[in-house]
Amino acid sequence: MPRIAIASGKGGVGKSMVSANLAAALADYGYSVALVDADIEGATQSLLFGVEVTEGTTLHDYLAGKASEDEVVHKVANGISAVFGSMQLEALMEPLELERLTRLTSWLGERHEYVLIDSPPGFERDILATISASDALLIVLTPDILSVTGALKTKKVARDEGRAVLGLVVNRSGHDHDIPRNELEALMDERVLVTIPDVPDVRDSVMAGVPIVLSLPKHEVSKAIKKLAKKVISQCKSLALVA
Amino acid sequence: MVVDDEEDILSLMREILTREGHRVITASGGREALEKLKDVKPDLILLDIMMPEMSGYQVCKMIKQNEDTKDITVAMLTVKSEEEDKIRALDASSADWYFTKPIDVTKFVRSVRWLLENPPRRG
Numbered sequence: 001m002p003r004i005a006i007a008s009g010k011g012g013v014g015k016s017m018v019s020a021n022l023a024a025a026l027a028d029y030g031y032s033v034a035l036v037d038a039d040i041e042g043a044t045q046s047l048l049f050g051v052e053v054t055e056g057t058t059l060h061d062y063l064a065g066k067a068s069e070d071e072v073v074h075k076v077a078n079g080i081s082a083v084f085g086s087m088q089l090e091a092l093m094e095p096l097e098l099e100r101l102t103r104l105t106s107w108l109g110e111r112h113e114y115v116l117i118d119s120p121p122g123f124e125r126d127i128l129a130t131i132s133a134s135d136a137l138l139i140v141l142t143p144d145i146l147s148v149t150g151a152l153k154t155k156k157v158a159r160d161e162g163r164a165v166l167g168l169v170v171n172r173s174g175h176d177h178d179i180p181r182n183e184l185e186a187l188m189d190e191r192v193l194v195t196i197p198d199v200p201d202v203r204d205s206v207m208a209g210v211p212i213v214l215s216l217p218k219h220e221v222s223k224a225i226k227k228l229a230k231k232v233i234s235q236c237k238s239l240a241l242v243a
Numbered sequence: 244m245v246v247d248d249e250e251d252i253l254s255l256m257r258e259i260l261t262r263e264g265h266r267v268i269t270a271s272g273g274r275e276a277l278e279k280l281k282d283v284k285p286d287l288i289l290l291d292i293m294m295p296e297m298s299g300y301q302v303c304k305m306i307k308q309n310e311d312t313k314d315i316t317v318a319m320l321t322v323k324s325e326e327e328d329k330i331r332a333l334d335a336s337s338a339d340w341y342f343t344k345p346i347d348v349t350k351f352v353r354s355v356r357w358l359l360e361n362p363p364r365r366g
Contacts, residue, residue, distance in 0.1 A: 144363075145333065145339060145340065145363045148333070149330065149333040149334055152326055152329050152330050152333070153326075153330055155326060156326040156327065156330065159326070177361050177363075179363075180357065182350075182353075183354055183357060186343075186350055186354065187329075187340075187341070189343070
């Protein structure tokens with residue numbers, strides 16, 4: 001039932017990778033999961049799951065009022081219900097009713113135990129629509145000050161909209177000048193739920209079109225994502241977002 | 244260098260940082276800080292946001308726009324949980340870091356040490 005937006009202030013921090021793998025990990029624990037690729041201008045989830053999406057069955061078609069909920073939900077690996085964005089440039093030219101995103105996530109929330117929303121980066125209309133369509137946020141960032149600045153903006157938008165922040169996911173860690181975890185927590189005034197190392201295997205899994213949690217379940221990245229899944233479950237419980 | 248218009252904060256900071264082995268210079272306002280920066284190049288500037296005459300944002304901007312001082316790490320002192328201040332500090336005035344007041348001494352000392360060893364790089 002809880003609808004969780006996976007957000008970041010800055011693009012390129014690995015938000016989509018975290019979303020896809022978190023969906024796979026939650027599904028692995030036996031939960032029914034829906035994943036919405038709401039990164040309107042940079043949809044990539046279909047690539048992460050190795051799925052080719054046909055015209056008329058994308059989130060863009062739904063937001064343009066051309067398709068129903070049933071028509072845009074695709075069953076993918078681990079029984080995840082995924083709504084993919086269109087990767088066609090023309091789809092972006094269509095007038096989209098972003099308000100319909102809330103209707104879609106509510107519809108999915110009535111049918112699934114967790115709804116994950118892969119949000120767009122930045123602070124335009126798209127991210128506001130995503131936050132409105134969610135109950136809580138997970139903020140993904142990399143351990144550098146520019147990423148912290150973006151993450152702070154996302155936190156502010158979340159707070160202004162009255163949404164809870166479940167915590168921080170630190171991605172691409174393990175470099176010399178990384179801001180340490182305790183400094184990140186002090187800067188953001190939020191808890192770091194998990195730290196994910198920067199390893200080439202993640203890029204390989206993207207190329208292969210299978211989330212790393214499924215292709216290499218014992219990999220350190222997969223272990224980190226599974227730990228994140230457990231923490232998300234317990235955070236949702238403590239915030240009374242789930243029974 | 245610590246820049247704050249409150250005498251108490253200056254002496255507290257001086258005491259904490261000196262005890263940790265840092266050499267500390269202070270300034271009670273933006274103008275005084277900019278004047279002193281013509282002669283000294285500190286490794287780190289701790290800059291209060293709320294100061295009369297010139298705000299910390301203005302002072303930071305001038306430090307970051309000056310060729311001679313732009314590479315000095317600047318950390319702003321903001322009031323806890325005001326995201327807008329933190330964002331404005333990092334974004335508009337190009338500060339490198341911020342600390343929230345009231346200061347947690349143990350964490351502050353640890354962070355200063357880390358900042359001096361790992362000056363943040365932008366871009």
